[in-house]
Amino acid sequence: MTDVADIHADIDALKEFRDVLTRFRHAQREVVERGDQEIAVTRASLEAKAGRWRSLLAGREADFAACQLAAAAAAEAGRFADCSAEASAVREAQERLDQIRRWQQRVEEEAGTFRGAANRFRDLLDLDLPRTENHLLAIITGLEAARGIQVTGS
């Protein structure tokens, strides 16, 4: 003998699938938010690093300029002052700042490209999926009505 539960197994499966779909929509919305957040964190981090190296560069340039002044004065007095360490420190700061700026540019390019995919997915989650859920609900309701089942919690 066929159990009543077996007869309506498709309806129960559809209800369960619809619930999973709703949870999927909410959870993927969080994934999208976290993705955006990660990009924002990286941008802020690179900007902070750029700021730190800009400041270091300015300080090292000042040190180098002071060294050059001292070297010029020393040269007049017939002495030699070496500023190669200061020059090297300036070069290092400049190279690191340049590297950070290159990464900032790449991150902006990637974020721009990614924005299109993220917006499409957001539309899918916010517009298409609720429609799909409603479509499933209509199917469930239709099946229940056709079989004379009272609609509960659907």
Added chain:
Amino acid sequence: MPARPDEDGDHLIRVIDSAWQKTQQYWRDDMARHFERTHWTPLLAESRAYLRALGECMELMSTAERDTEF
């Protein structure tokens, strides 16, 4: 350490894919086939495309961080 968002997204795809396979065991009429073609397949394809793009983006963000740690 929490998983990357794209990894969590991939996990959610696996969960819903498994739920769909289970549903298919009980729902196999014309409506089911129509639903699969017009709703399910595009949903899966677009979700995977987004998560692939997110994964590549997250990879680049990590590399940017690593490559600027002096």
